Every structure is written in C-alpha cells, then in structure tokens.
Amino acid sequence: MKKFKIKPVNTSLEQSLKRKIDQKTKPLGALGRLEELALQIGTIQQTLTPSLSNPHILVFAGDHGIVEEGVSAYPQEVTWQMVMNFIQGGAAINVFCKQHGITLNVVDAGVNYDFPEGLEGLVYNKVGKGTRNFLKGQAMTIEQAQRCIESSSEIIKSIHAKGCNIIGFGEMGIGNTTSASALMSLFCDIPVAQCVGLGTGLNESALQHKTAVVTEALKQYNKHDTPIAMLATFGGFEIAQIVGAMLQAAELGMIILVDGFITTSAYLVAQAIEPAVRDYSIFCHQSQEKGHTLMLQALDVKPLLDLNMRLGEGTGAAVAYPIVQSAVAFLNQMASFESASVSGKKA
Ligand SMILES: O=C(O)c1ccc[n+]([C@@H]2O[C@H](COP(=O)([O-])O)[C@@H](O)[C@H]2O)c1
Numbered sequence: 001m002k003k004f005k006i007k008p009v010n011t012s013l014e015q016s017l018k019r020k021i022d023q024k025t026k027p028l029g030a031l032g033r034l035e036e037l038a039l040q041i042g043t044i045q046q047t048l049t050p051s052l053s054n055p056h057i058l059v060f061a062g063d064h065g066i067v068e069e070g071v072s073a074y075p076q077e078v079t080w081q082m083v084m085n086f087i088q089g090g091a092a093i094n095v096f097c098k099q100h101g102i103t104l105n106v107v108d109a110g111v112n113y114d115f116p117e118g119l120e121g122l123v124y125n126k127v128g129k130g131t132r133n134f135l136k137g138q139a140m141t142i143e144q145a146q147r148c149i150e151s152s153s154e155i156i157k158s159i160h161a162k163g164c165n166i167i168g169f170g171e172m173g174i175g176n177t178t179s180a181s182a183l184m185s186l187f188c189d190i191p192v193a194q195c196v197g198l199g200t201g202l203n204e205s206a207l208q209h210k211t212a213v214v215t216e217a218l219k220q221y222n223k224h225d226t227p228i229a230m231l232a233t234f235g236g237f238e239i240a241q242i243v244g245a246m247l248q249a250a251e252l253g254m255i256i257l258v259d260g261f262i263t264t265s266a267y268l269v270a271q272a273i274e275p276a277v278r279d280y281s282i283f284c285h286q287s288q289e290k291g292h293t294l295m296l297q298a299l300d301v302k303p304l305l306d307l308n309m310r311l312g313e314g315t316g317a318a319v320a321y322p323i324v325q326s327a328v329a330f331l332n333q334m335a336s337f338e339s340a341s342v343s344g345k346k347a
C-alpha cells in the first residue's frame with residue numbers, strides 16, 4: 001500500500017498571521033470566517049502573503065453494483081450520460097467552474113460504460129466497470145482499492161506540476177449515497193438510520209428499503225478491518241480515487257476543497273489513513289443530504305455555505321471558491337491601521 005508523507009502544518013507563523021489580520025482596517029475579528037480561512041491558508045503555504053494558483057476541480061465518476069437493490073431514484077446510465085454532459089460543458093459544475101476561472105477535469109474512475117477513445121477533457125482511469133453489489137460481497141478487491149489510490153495520486157501529481165495549489169473534489173455516480181452512508185456509519189460510529197437519506201430523491205418507502213439494505217450489508221463489517229478494507233467493502237471506484245487524490249494533494253501541500261456528502265465520506269477514509277489531511281482541507285458546504293450534517297458534526301468542522309444544495313459534482317466546492325479568494329485577497333490587499341492612518345481600538 002502506498003504510504004503518504006503528510007506533514008501536519010507548521011503553526012509557527014500563526015502568531016504573525018494573526019497579527020497581520022488584526023492590523024487590518026477593521027474592528028478586531030470583523031471578517032469572521034474569512035479570517036480563519038486566511039490563517040489556515042497562510043499556515044498551509046507558510047507565508048504572510050499566500051496566493052491561489054491554477055485552481056482545479058476534479059469530478060471522479062463511477063458506478064455502483066448496489067443499484068441492483070433499487071436504492072436510487074435514477075437509472076445507472078445517468079452516470080455515463082452525465083460524464084458526457086460534463087465533457088460537453090453542460091452541467092452545473094461546468095457553469096460554476098467557468099464562472100470562477102477553475103479548470104475542470106473529469107475522471108472515469110469506474111463507470112459502467114465504454115467511452116470512445118480520445119474524448120477531450122476525460123481522464124481515462126477506469127479500475128472496473130462499476131463495483132459489485134456490496135450486499136453480496138465486497139464492492140471491490142483490496143487490490144482495486146489500492147490501484148484507485150495509487151493511480152489518482154499520479155493524476156494529482158501531474159496537476160500540481162502545472163502550478164495548481166488549490167484543488168476541489170467532486171463525484172458523479174448513481175447509487176453512491178448508499179456507499180457513502182455505509183462508510184459514514186462505520187467511520188463515524190453513527191446508526192445507519194441517521195446516515196441514510198434521499199440521495200437523488202427517493203420516496204419514503206424507498207428510503208426505508210435503502211436503510212434496510214445498508215443495515216444488512218454492514219453485517220459484513222469486521223471490526224478488525226483497516227480503512228482500506230472498509231473502503232473496498234463498501235466504497236466505490238470514484239470514492240476510492242478521491243481518497244488517493246486527497247492524500248496526495250495534502251502531501252504536496254495543496255489546499256483541498258471538500259464538497260458534499262459523498263466527497264466527505266471519501267475524506268473520512270483519507271483522514272482515517274492520515275489524520276494530517278485535515279490541516280489542508282476546507283469544508284465548503286453543508287449538503288441537504290440528511291447524513292451530511294451529522295457527518296460534519298462528527299468531524300467537528302463547520303462548512304462555509306449552507307445553500308440547500310445536494311447535487312455533488314463538486315458544485316459546493318466551486319461555489320465556495322470565491323469566498324476562499326476573498327480570504328486571500330483581504331490578507332494581501334487591505335491596508336493596515338498604520339498604512340492608512342486609521343486609529344486603532346481604544347485601549
Ligand atoms: O454531494 C452531495 O451531497 C449529494 C447528495 C445527494 C446526491 N448526490 C449526487 O447524486 C448521485 C447519488 O445519488 P443516489 O440517490 O443515486 O445515491 C451522485 O451522482 C451524487 O453526485 C450528491
């Protein structure tokens with residue numbers, strides 16, 4: 001198994017960054033969460049003048065054998081059809097990436113479809129044509145999970161080599177909220193019923209069925225399983241590739257933008273493998289998918305946005321990006337009390 005060397009961020013600059021933030025022409029603390037972001041980014045980059053360069057969002061796509069159990073409101077072919085939509089520029093994530101100057105890459109991590117060769121904008125990294133139904137055995141082999149992690153880490157290295165220092169992750173995969181719910185229940189130790197939600201839009205009776213499917217599947221869990229074994233048993237190829245991508249991005253000191261419910265489930269696995277991935281991660285939004293609130297609470301993190309979104313694709317990360325830009329911009333560009341000759345707080 002590939003080992004990632006993720007350094008917890010060095011906090012020695014924290015005091016100087018705080019001082020710089022406090023000297024800006026504003027009441028102390030008045031930029032709220034933007035101040036926390038500026039501090040985090042300055043600490044990640046070890047500078048009082050951080051910058052964001054060549055932002056990317058990667059959408060990992062994969063199919064799920066568990067859809068045989070009737071756990072999604074949409075048919076499996078939507079996964080490949082949406083991949084084509086991403087490539088043609090017509091999805092929500094295309095619109096938001098274009099709006100904010102973010103480069104979008106789409107990765108076929110394991111879609112159950114043979115894409116024609118040479119599609120521009122598609123990264124061919126298929127590890128299997130969809131996972132197996134995890135009600136009937138492991139979704140993928142440990143070897144496949146490892147291959148996902150290793151191959152996606154290579155994708156991140158090549159993007160980093162193009163000068164990218166901030167990267168968001170999104171996903172596309174009919175059925176993947178079922179995997180994410182199973183992972184959440186295991187990694188957060190939260191009862192299944194609180195982890196399962198409507199996904200793309202189930203009705204009440206289908207929700208009960210989905211809950212029963214996850215409950216039954218989790219009987220396979222063995223408490224001696226490693227995070228990789230848990231990922232292989234209940235995950236998806238796109239989820240596993242996001243795990244490798246996050247770990248590699250953190251090793252390279254990049255800022256990681258975490259999207260919604262499924263992406264955060266990948267983060268749970270990444271953090272279980274290497275806890276220091278936390279220092280590099282920004283939790284962009286609170287998805288409307290039921291389990292996401294508890295998942296974020298279990299992680300003790302507060303997302304930047306709560307817009308009732310539940311799309312995935314990295315859309316929460318894309319919409320949060322300008323907020324991250326604002327944090328870096330105020331730190332670099334605002335005047336200080338001294339430079340602008342503004343009186344500071346009364347003693
Ligand atoms: O990101 C989220 O929070 C989110 C919440 C619910 C659904 N989704 C998207 O919907 C798909 C999975 O839903 P489902 O019902 O098929 O499991 C998948 O393509 C996800 O990108 C995404």
Ligand SMILES: Cc1cc2nc[nH]c2cc1C
Binds near residue numbers: 082312
């Ligand atoms: C249409 C559609 C678009 C999506 N994008 C991410 N998940 C999705 C699920 C569906 C069904």
